[in-house]
Amino acid sequence: MTPDVRDRTGRPSRRQAARGGVIPEASWRRAVELIRQADEVALACHVTPDGDALGSMLATALVLRAMGKGVVASFGDHHFDVPRLLRFLPGQDMLVPPDSYPSAPELMIVFDSATVERLGLLAPSASHAREVIVVDHHASNTGFGTLRLVDPSVAATAVLVEQLVYRLGGVLDRDIATCLYAGLVTDTGSFKHSSTTPAVHQMAARLVATGLRTDEIARELWDRSPFGYLKVLAAGLDRVRLEDDLVWTYITRVDRAAYGLPYAELEGIIDVIRRTDEAQVALVMKEDDQGAWQVSTRSKGAVDVAAICAALGGGGHHNAAGFTSHDSVEETVGRFRGLLAETTGEA
Numbered sequence: 001m002t003p004d005v006r007d008r009t010g011r012p013s014r015r016q017a018a019r020g021g022v023i024p025e026a027s028w029r030r031a032v033e034l035i036r037q038a039d040e041v042a043l044a045c046h047v048t049p050d051g052d053a054l055g056s057m058l059a060t061a062l063v064l065r066a067m068g069k070g071v072v073a074s075f076g077d078h079h080f081d082v083p084r085l086l087r088f089l090p091g092q093d094m095l096v097p098p099d100s101y102p103s104a105p106e107l108m109i110v111f112d113s114a115t116v117e118r119l120g121l122l123a124p125s126a127s128h129a130r131e132v133i134v135v136d137h138h139a140s141n142t143g144f145g146t147l148r149l150v151d152p153s154v155a156a157t158a159v160l161v162e163q164l165v166y167r168l169g170g171v172l173d174r175d176i177a178t179c180l181y182a183g184l185v186t187d188t189g190s191f192k193h194s195s196t197t198p199a200v201h202q203m204a205a206r207l208v209a210t211g212l213r214t215d216e217i218a219r220e221l222w223d224r225s226p227f228g229y230l231k232v233l234a235a236g237l238d239r240v241r242l243e244d245d246l247v248w249t250y251i252t253r254v255d256r257a258a259y260g261l262p263y264a265e266l267e268g269i270i271d272v273i274r275r276t277d278e279a280q281v282a283l284v285m286k287e288d289d290q291g292a293w294q295v296s297t298r299s300k301g302a303v304d305v306a307a308i309c310a311a312l313g314g315g316g317h318h319n320a321a322g323f324t325s326h327d328s329v330e331e332t333v334g335r336f337r338g339l340l341a342e343t344t345g346e347a
Contacts, residue, residue: 022151023160030147031133032167034107040070042105042129046113047077047120048264048294051086051186051221053112056135056157058091059179060109063170065094074101076120079289083264088220089182090175104128110145112157114138114315135160140306140315155195158183162203177210181217189271190222193319194301222268228259229268236269236284245303246340247279250329253287263288274298281305281340285329293325293332308339 035041041064045053057073064071073094074080080097098121102108108129113136116123126132126144134145137160139152149160158180165172184204188196191204208214232255240249251266266286274282282298295312297305299319306321312335314323325332 022153023149027147027149028163028167031149031164034131034133034147035064035067035069035109035168038069038107040072040102040106042102042108042125043071043073043111044101044108044113044119044122044126045073045075045111046118047075049075049083049086050112050267052156052158052183054082054086055089055179055181055183055186056111056161058089058094059158059161059176059183060111060135060164061094062091062176062179063165063168065091066170067168072096072101074098074122076122078121079263081262081264083267084262085221085224085264085267086182088217089179091179098122101125105130107131107133109133109135111135111161112137114141116142116144135164138315138317140310140321155193155197155200156183156187158187159200159203162206172206172210174210174212177207178212178217181207181212181214182221185217186221190218195317225268226259226261226265228256228261229265231259232256232261232266233269233272237272240273242276242278243337245280245344246283246337247273247276247281248283248285248333249273250285250293251287253289253291263294270296270298274300283333283336285325285332293327293329294322295325295332295336296320296322297336303340303343308336308343311339312336 043057043061045057061071061073071094074096076098101122103125105125108126110132113119116126119126132145133147135149135157137152137154137157141150151160154160162180188200232251235255236249236251270282270284273284280300281303284296285293288294297309299305301319304318306316306318309315309321309323312323316322
């Protein structure tokens with residue numbers, strides 16, 4: 001039997017967990033009450049899930065199953081497929097495709113989604129659910145749902161899920177910790193982002209103390225790729241342009257089709273582009289399987305890309321944000337460049 005690592009890893013007390021956050025204690029109590037009363041819980045995260053979205057959702061699914069709850073979890077992509085780099089996460093046996101997801105759940109918990117639209121095919125379920133608990137850390141969160149556990153001051157949604165685990169009386173075992181660690185390490189950029197506070201490292205220590213393998217997680221997340229990724233990356237690098245403070249490129253469906261590369265494999269390209277010394281902002285346009293452009297942006301700190309992306313129908317964080325465009329590459333980059341110029345006073 002797994003020992004209760006809340007006693008072994010220096011778990012924060014409930015009083016400590018409540019300090020410093022922006023979520024009212026009454027909201028935490030209500031969330032715990034709703035979960036305890038529910039026989040079945042439907043979980044959802046944003047489309048094309050990253051480590052924080054999927055990790056936070058699966059960690060919660062594992063806790064709820066241990067409590068004896070009926071659990072289904074999903075994300076609302078047309079092509080329902082867990083990204084390859086996240087297939088090591090435990091709890092995926094509870095995932096169901098969108099067409100098997102409840103149309104009107106009694107209780108729905110949404111993770112890492114700033115807007116209901118980010119739920120994709122699962123957005124109607126959120127509209128018809130009796131109760132919707134939103135667990136999120138995006139400053140751009142629009143305030144949807146019937147109960148919001150939203151705190152933009154924390155580094156990842158996984159931070160809030162750890163608190164929820166403790167408040168539910170859950171045991172932080174290695175599987176749950178693996179899911180949370182994936183969320184924490186991806187949203188802090190391997191602890192490189194400015195959101196990496198002492199509290200982030202303290203949480204990481206609690207998770208690692210469960211016995212998870214940080215080397216194996218790092219290899220799955222960052223040190224593996226199919227050969228086709230290198231060829232598609234080369235195509236993007238061949239097109240890359242530097243315009244004042246913006247470095248940008250794009251990847252088409254045709255690029256990926258030539259090597260059978262799934263869309264989800266493109267996530268890391270922005271991290272190569274953003275290294276450019278001469279640019280403060282990086283942008284990568286990625287054409288998805290439906291022909292829409294999914295745009296990822298990064299800032300080195302001087303520019304709030306979340307504000308720019310919000311003006312274009314998206315959102316995110318100060319230094320990492322995105323939006324969807326159905327216009328051409330030139331039109332999309334032109335609109336972004338115009339807003340960037342206004343932000344930097346160069347318009």
